[in-house]
Amino acid sequence: MRTTHALLLRIWHDPEFDINKAAVEYIDRGAPNDRSTAEGKYIKALDRYYFEVVTTEGTKPIPYHRIRMITYAGIPIWEPKEE
Numbered sequence: 416m417r418t419t420h421a422l423l424l425r426i427w428h429d430p431e432f433d434i435n436k437a438a439v440e441y442i443d444r445g446a447p448n449d450r451s452t453a454e455g456k457y458i459k460a461l462d463r464y465y466f467e468v469v470t471t472e473g474t475k476p477i478p479y480h481r482i483r484m485i486t487y488a489g490i491p492i493w494e495p496k497e498e
Contacts, residue, residue, distance in 0.1 A: 419482045419493060420461065420463070420479050422485060422493055423437070423439070423461055423466060424461055426455070426487065427461055432487070434455040434458060435454075436455060437455035437458075437486065438452050438453065438455060438485070439452065439455075439458065439466070439482055439484070440452045440483045440484040440486075441453070441477050441482050441483060442481040442483060450483065453466075453468040457470075459474060465477055465478045466479065482495075483495065
């Protein structure tokens with residue numbers, strides 16, 4: 416299984432993809448339903464343990480384990496396995 420970090424790195428670096436077509440839904444405590452979505456144009460960095468999102472409050476690190484879904488061109492390409 417491809418990790419969320421590896422998948423985002425592929426979208427970020429592979430010329431066949433455009434990060435602006437990606438979106439990441441993640442757990443965001445305090446947000447409505449504790450979820451937020453970052454469009455690709457707001458993803459500014461992919462660190463080893465987190466990705467950085469630009470928000471109205473500034474740049475915010477989001478650990479990869481908080482990701483609930485990754486979409487590309489509106490199509491889900493990653494969701495956690497249900498146990």
